[in-house]
Amino acid sequence: MDAILSAAWSGLVVGGLYATMAIGLTVIYGVSHVFNFAHGHVAVLGAYVAWLAITSVDVPLGVGIAVAVVVMAVFGWILHQVAIRSLLRRAEWAFATLLFTLGLAILMEWGMLEVFGPRVKSIPVFIEGEADLGPVTVSLNDVALVILAVVIIVALWTFLNRSSLGRAMRAVATSVSGARIVGIDIDRIYGATFALAFGVTAISGVLLGTKSFMTPHIGWEWMIKGFIIVTFGGLGNVPGAIVAALVLGLIETFVTLQLGTLWVWPAWLATFIIALWLRPQGILGGRTA
Numbered sequence: 001m002d003a004i005l006s007a008a009w010s011g012l013v014v015g016g017l018y019a020t021m022a023i024g025l026t027v028i029y030g031v032s033h034v035f036n037f038a039h040g041h042v043a044v045l046g047a048y049v050a051w052l053a054i055t056s057v058d059v060p061l062g063v064g065i066a067v068a069v070v071v072m073a074v075f076g077w078i079l080h081q082v083a084i085r086s087l088l089r090r091a092e093w094a095f096a097t098l099l100f101t102l103g104l105a106i107l108m109e110w111g112m113l114e115v116f117g118p119r120v121k122s123i124p125v126f127i128e129g130e131a132d133l134g135p136v137t138v139s140l141n142d143v144a145l146v147i148l149a150v151v152i153i154v155a156l157w158t159f160l161n162r163s164s165l166g167r168a169m170r171a172v173a174t175s176v177s178g179a180r181i182v183g184i185d186i187d188r189i190y191g192a193t194f195a196l197a198f199g200v201t202a203i204s205g206v207l208l209g210t211k212s213f214m215t216p217h218i219g220w221e222w223m224i225k226g227f228i229i230v231t232f233g234g235l236g237n238v239p240g241a242i243v244a245a246l247v248l249g250l251i252e253t254f255v256t257l258q259l260g261t262l263w264v265w266p267a268w269l270a271t272f273i274i275a276l277w278l279r280p281q282g283i284l285g286g287r288t289a
Contacts, residue, residue: 005136007257008250013142015249016149017207021222022229022241023156024201030236031173031193034084034097038105039201040223044216045108046072046202047209048116051123061124061210068202076198079104080191088190105219112216123209145207152203153242159196160238169193173236228272234282243283247271 025039036042049071050064059067087096125141126148132138160166171179172189180186208214208222229248233240248268255267275283 003257007253009136009138009142011250011253012246013146013211013249014252015246016146017204017211018225018229018249019242019245020149020152020207021201021204022226022233022245023153023238024197024204025226026230026233026236026238026241027156027160027169027200028193028197029230030238031169032084032088032190033094034088035101036197037098037101037223038108038219039101039226040221041105041108041112041216041219042072042076042198042201043205043208043222044214044219045075045112045205046198047123047205047214048112048121049202050206051121051209051214054124061126061206064123065203065206068206069199072202073195073199076194076196077191079198080194084194085187085190105223109216109219116216118215118217120213120215121209122213123206125210141210145211148203148207152200156200157238165189165192225268228268232272232275232282237282240283247283 021043024042025036028034028036028039046068050061050068053059053064053067054061083100084097087093087100090096125139126144127140129140130137131140131143160170168179168184168189169192171182171184172186176186179189205214205222225248229244230236230241232248233242233244248271251267251271252264255263259267
């Protein structure tokens with residue numbers, strides 16, 4: 001029983017981290033319809049930026065996260081201004097942006113290999129030690145990760161639903177033509193969306209970096225997991241992505257407990273295929289970003 005409770009707790013921790021990673025991807029798709037195939041590498045680069053600040057300048061982890069958020073948000077905004085904006089004006093914009101972001105992922109991986117090398121790196125944990133929660137002993141760092149994941153999700157939900165910029169993003173996600181009629185600057189909203197998504201994704205990369213190893217190559221794994229989560233939850237649906245991440249996180253830990261890590265990917269893919277067969281629009285379906 002204790003093993004099951006420990007696995008359930010680990011599943012919630014992993015699911016929370018996957019949720020923070022996936023919401024950046026689903027926000028971009030929900031607002032702009034652009035599927036960012038460089039998403040996993042954005043998370044990795046954000047983690048490397050924080051790692052560089054922590055190890056080179058010796059700043060606290062919180063400051064490293066703030067640096068990563070600012071750097072990656074600026075990167076996302078510049079990327080939209082320089083490349084994505086012009087690609088969206090093409091007749092075949094969906095295919096053009098797909099190829100561009102895929103090429104960007106390859107370029108980012110090469111750049112990170114050249115700058116940081118192939119060796120495994122990790123980010124220091126937030127807090128050392130353990131605590132007893134009833135029959136389960138948990139890492140204090142895992143508790144901190146869950147709290148931060150909840151804070152990020154609530155903050156993003158509040159921003160999208162309560163701020164004027166967030167409501168404008170939701171309006172564009174609902175209808176670009178309707179948003180344009182009421183005077184919303186579509187290019188401005190797209191640029192802000194990329195900045196927001198890249199900043200949130202940077203945080204997820206740092207959180208994942210405290211929990212597991214990171215290399216330039218792991219961006220592909222994070223990308224595939226992000227793709228499965230946002231499709232499973234419903235493309236462009238933030239609550240759906242959160243639910244899907246928690247479900248898949250629990251599946252991952254229970255499969256690891258019972259069968260071993262080699263069966264995690266088959267279990268993920270089987271769950272994904274069955275879910276799409278039963279509900280092609282995803283768990284919650286529809287865009288809500």
